Ligand SMILES: Nc1ncnc2c1ncn2[C@@H]1O[C@H](COP(=O)(O)OP(=O)(O)OP(=O)(O)O)[C@@H](O)[C@H]1O
């Protein structure tokens with residue numbers, strides 16, 4: 567695929583790009599598939615300053631998250647299947663991308679182990695996508711977090727990245743990010759979970 571080929575060429579190189587650009591590339595790779603699976607795709611992009619990042623790594627993470635969200639929607643009985651991609655500035659040093667779905671959700675006891683290599687609930691799954699995505703996020707000085715209110719209640723994956731690799735060194739390991747409740751995601755309401763809303 568042309569986009570994958572272009573990314574393969576620049577792997578390992580830091581580029582100044584907006585997360586929106588990378589998200590759009592990931593959606594170009596998955597968007598048609600989502601439509602075929604009767605999944606509605608929603609975009610919620612906030613103000614997104616450019617970020618100095620290895621776009622190949624970010625693309626791979628988003629690709630994995632979108633693929634998982636698609637599988638989760640396939641497994642759900644919900645009539646209106648939604649995946650939303652949300653981009654937000656966390657503060658003046660961090661950006662975040664959320665992939666929200668209203669699919670099969672994650673059991674509370676599984677939340678702690680979904681990032682472990684080999685953990686999969688899919689017949690043909692390898693349990694490698696989230697594990698490698700977490701390693702790539704950490705390698706970029708970022709984090710990858712999962713949230714689900716439980717089985718049947720959808721899931722949200724939040725990738726946080728420093729605006730520049732320098733932000734990583736001024737925030738050494740162990741220092742906490744701002745509490746998530748200060749921001750509209752990870753989701754705290756059905757709207758944030760991307761669940762079908764009554765028309766207003
Ligand atoms: N959006 C989601 N909703 C519900 N469960 C999820 C979601 N994303 C991941 N999971 C759970 O986490 C498990 C691990 O995901 P991961 O991407 O690591 O592996 P996989 O999708 O099973 O296989 P692969 O290695 O091919 O990606 C999945 O099998 C699924 O149980």
Ligand SMILES: [Mg+2]
Pocket residue numbers: 630633634694695696
């Ligand atoms: Mg996967």
